[in-house]
Amino acid sequence: MARDPNSRIRLAAVGDLHCREDHHGRFRLLVKQVNAAADLLLLCGDLTDRGMLEEGLVLAEELSALRVPCAAVLGNHDYEHGQVKEICGELAKVGVHVLDGDHFIFEKALGVAGVKGFAGGFGNATLQAFGEPQTKAFVQEAVSESLKLEAALSHLDTPQRVVIMHYAPIPETLEGENVEIRPFLGTSRLSMPIDHYGAAYVFHGHAHHGSREGRTKSGIPVYNVAMPLLAKYTPEQRFVVLEV
Ligand SMILES: [Fe+2]
Numbered sequence: 595m596a597r598d599p600n601s602r603i604r605l606a607a608v609g610d611l612h613c614r615e616d617h618h619g620r621f622r623l624l625v626k627q628v629n630a631a632a633d634l635l636l637l638c639g640d641l642t643d644r645g646m647l648e649e650g651l652v653l654a655e656e657l658s659a660l661r662v663p664c665a666a667v668l669g670n671h672d673y674e675h676g677q678v679k680e681i682c683g684e685l686a687k688v689g690v691h692v693l694d695g696d697h698f699i700f701e702k703a704l705g706v707a708g709v710k711g712f713a714g715g716f717g718n719a720t721l722q723a724f725g726e727p728q729t730k731a732f733v734q735e736a737v738s739e740s741l742k743l744e745a746a747l748s749h750l751d752t753p754q755r756v757v758i759m760h761y762a763p764i765p766e767t768l769e770g771e772n773v774e775i776r777p778f779l780g781t782s783r784l785s786m787p788i789d790h791y792g793a794a795y796v797f798h799g800h801a802h803h804g805s806r807e808g809r810t811k812s813g814i815p816v817y818n819v820a821m822p823l824l825a826k827y828t829p830e831q832r833f834v835v836l837e838v
């Protein structure tokens with residue numbers, strides 16, 4: 595049956611599952627709860643703990659019980675073993691859409707733009723491309739992730755859109771993290787395309803000890819959905835549900 599264009603879409607979002615080889619059955623309850631509570635699942639990176647294919651296989655098995663579509667981005671942990679392609683291949687087999695500067699469209703009503711993102715700091719303290727080539731390469735990675743997000747958003751003409759990423763686009767959702775590491779947990783370069791193109795919500799992970807909510811400069815709500823953080827507040831439901 596076609597969706598009523600006026601009906602609300604229920605989004606479940608969570609990041610930092612950090613799935614390991616011995617985690618068989620660990621996400622069974624989560625998947626069951628998502629099936630009951632949401633129309634779409636959004637995963638915000640660090641899907642695996644050390645970026646190993648074996649972990650990707652376990653996660654794919656767990657997610658095979660999902661009865662709703664799933665869009666995801668990868669996190670830094672997923673890159674650790676250089677097996678990103680293999681992990682994405684296994685996730686694709688169970689219908690997970692891994693986004694990297696592209697988008698997923700849900701029933702012509704909602705567009706999800708996704709990018710991993712990168713680090714570099716915030717506001718006036720954002721790292722600039724000056725000096726050593728290594729510094730410039732570091733900054734370039736953040737610029738390139740921001741450009742990828744801009745491209746993904748510019749191609750979306752759905753009535754509603756949301757953004758998923760792993761790194762944080764604002765400093766507010768990092769409150770609670772050690773001050774010294776915050777510039778490595780995200781960058782405001784990622785918030786620029788969001789404020790330009792607009793979105794109903796932004797979801798990110800990575801900041802296990804951060805804060806749950808903040809807003810971009812233009813007032814777009816940003817949710818840190820890192821599972822270890824959610825588990826602290828709502829251990830019985832380790833994902834966020836929002837409607838658009
Ligand atoms: Fe993580």
Ligand SMILES: [Fe+2]
Pocket residue numbers: 640669670671760799800801
């Ligand atoms: Fe991470």
